[in-house]
Amino acid sequence: MNITVKLNGIAQTIAVEPSDLLIDVIRDRLGVKSPKYGCGKGDCGACTVLLDGDVVRSCLVLAVEADGREITTVEALSMEGPNDVQRELIRNNAFQCGFCAPGVTLAAEELLRRNADPTEEEIREAVAGNLCRCTGYQQIVEAVRTAARSRRKKAGRKRRPRSGRKGVKS
Amino acid sequence: MSIAHPFVYEKPATVGQALKLLSRHGPRARVLAGGTDLIGLMVDGAERPDVVVDIKGIKGLKDIRREKSATVLGSLATFTDVLESSLIRRKLPVMAEMAGWVASRGVRNRGTLVGNICSAVPCCDTGPILLAYRAQILVKGPRGARRVPIDKWFTGPRTTVLKPRELVIGIRIPDPGRHAGCFVKMRRYRGEDLAQASVTVLLMPGKEWRVAFGSVAPKPIQGKRIERLLKGRSLDAGLMDKVVDLTAKEIAPITDIRSTREYRAHMIRVMMRRALEGAVSRKAGKGPPYGSELI
Numbered sequence: 001m002n003i004t005v006k007l008n009g010i011a012q013t014i015a016v017e018p019s020d021l022l023i024d025v026i027r028d029r030l031g032v033k034s035p036k037y038g039c040g041k042g043d044c045g046a047c048t049v050l051l052d053g054d055v056v057r058s059c060l061v062l063a064v065e066a067d068g069r070e071i072t073t074v075e076a077l078s079m080e081g082p083n084d085v086q087r088e089l090i091r092n093n094a095f096q097c098g099f100c101a102p103g104v105t106l107a108a109e110e111l112l113r114r115n116a117d118p119t120e121e122e123i124r125e126a127v128a129g130n131l132c133r134c135t136g137y138q139q140i141v142e143a144v145r146t147a148a149r150s151r152r153k154k155a156g157r158k159r160r161p162r163s164g165r166k167g168v169k170s
Numbered sequence: 171m172s173i174a175h176p177f178v179y180e181k182p183a184t185v186g187q188a189l190k191l192l193s194r195h196g197p198r199a200r201v202l203a204g205g206t207d208l209i210g211l212m213v214d215g216a217e218r219p220d221v222v223v224d225i226k227g228i229k230g231l232k233d234i235r236r237e238k239s240a241t242v243l244g245s246l247a248t249f250t251d252v253l254e255s256s257l258i259r260r261k262l263p264v265m266a267e268m269a270g271w272v273a274s275r276g277v278r279n280r281g282t283l284v285g286n287i288c289s290a291v292p293c294c295d296t297g298p299i300l301l302a303y304r305a306q307i308l309v310k311g312p313r314g315a316r317r318v319p320i321d322k323w324f325t326g327p328r329t330t331v332l333k334p335r336e337l338v339i340g341i342r343i344p345d346p347g348r349h350a351g352c353f354v355k356m357r358r359y360r361g362e363d364l365a366q367a368s369v370t371v372l373l374m375p376g377k378e379w380r381v382a383f384g385s386v387a388p389k390p391i392q393g394k395r396i397e398r399l400l401k402g403r404s405l406d407a408g409l410m411d412k413v414v415d416l417t418a419k420e421i422a423p424i425t426d427i428r429s430t431r432e433y434r435a436h437m438i439r440v441m442m443r444r445a446l447e448g449a450v451s452r453k454a455g456k457g458p459p460y461g462s463e464l465i
Contacts (some may be wrong), residue, residue: 001179002237007349016177018176018177018178018179018222019172019173019174019175019176019212020172020173021172021173021179022212024172040210040212041210042206042210042273042276042277043362045274045276045364048276054250054279054280055275055276055279056276056279056280057276057277057280058204059209059213060205060206060210060277060280061205061209061280062179062202062205062209062224064179064181064224065202065205065224065226090380107275107276110275111275118338124360125275125360126275127269128274128275128360128361128362129273129274129275129276129277129353130274130276130361130363131361131362149379152229169348
């Protein structure tokens with residue numbers, strides 16, 4: 001069956017089988033290689049992408065479920081060079097092998113979009129589902145904290161910083 | 171790795187259409203909500219449905235709403251929805267606390283509470299909390315609607331009273347009144363690990379206590395003996411010791427990949443104590459804020 005997804009801002013229509021996983025379609029059919037196939041069970045977070053802005057495990061999503069929706073990978077964050085989160089991750093030497101890096105970056109980006117001023121606890125919780133087995137989390141947490149600060153500063157020049165969580169549904 | 175067997179994907183727009191599909195295909199169909207459990211099982215080959223019925227196209231099932239002195243969670247409400255709902259935080263704070271400790275953000279954004287109770291693994295986090303809140307499961311099937319009290323829901327590891335051809339519409343939680351409580355979950359590491367053991371304690375109006383355990387029996391269980399012992403009483407050191415000793419009678423832990431039986435049995439005592447103390451101090455308006463790590 002045909003599905004249409006907006007991948008990193010570009011609408012694409014592609015024929016898929018119901019049994020195709022989203023990660024395989026993104027990597028092997030649409031050629032975007034940043035999401036990695038790690039555990040295949042939703043444990044490691046290497047396959048993280050944003051689906052309509054929310055971090056999800058693309059190894060646990062059928063490609064057909066993404067029909068009509070928007071998928072974002074790290075490639076979209078760095079269209080004009082690394083964005084603020086990515087720059088801080090680089091500056092803090094947050095990664096060694098880099099396998100977890102796309103997932104961690106997207107988890108951090110999603111956190112900062114919904115929470116401009118996260119506590120250390122909230123930063124740790126946001127990246128807890130992205131397993132890094134090289135460097136440890138200290139540099140990652142430091143990078144996210146610094147990126148949050150600079151993003152708030154930048155936003156403050158234009159308007160008062162927004163606080164708190166994403167719109168609460170109830 | 172990918173899913174090795176072919177299947178038909180259906181995305182009904184209404185509950186009626188979904189029921190028709192489930193009716194037609196019976197046990198050969200599986201309902202897909204968040205997929206965080208089902209898709210992993212399909213990749214492993216443990217689940218091989220011929221038809222997958224994706225209910226995410228059904229409007230209204232994602233709502234968390236009020237209904238005549240109860241809160242109703244639709245079957246598409248995710249853990250993130252529950253965690254961020256001001257209604258849940260206000261009315262059922264221990265539920266929000268539980269939701270925050272499930273897996274990771276990436277799983278919480280997708281996984282649903284109803285999916286969790288339908289998977290019915292013994293270590294699920296929703297089971298104990300819903301037992302403590304005396305929830306009812308709203309089911310629709312070819313013979314109409316029925317409500318299943320949560321203590322009749324689980325029948326064993328990965329099994330429930332839900333029949334093929336039936337669909338869970340949501341979870342109804344009667345208003346508990348002014349209460350406080352704790353959800354204490356032990357796991358090896360943060361981020362994804364399932365519970366090695368969990369204890370839920372609610373202190374209700376009129377000194378009624380509610381106690382439930384996860385991951386220490388073939389299914390989530392209610393601590394009935396402890397509830398009876400505590401009923402109408404205030405907690406003191408002597409009573410606390412009695413309750414902690416009684417945990418051994420309530421649970422039947424096993425040794426598995428996450429923990430040994432002995433470790434579970436020991437730690438459940440520690441967790442029981444913390445949950446009771448936490449519930450009392452939260453009821454008094456003190457204690458750690460909801461969502462704090464309690465062990």
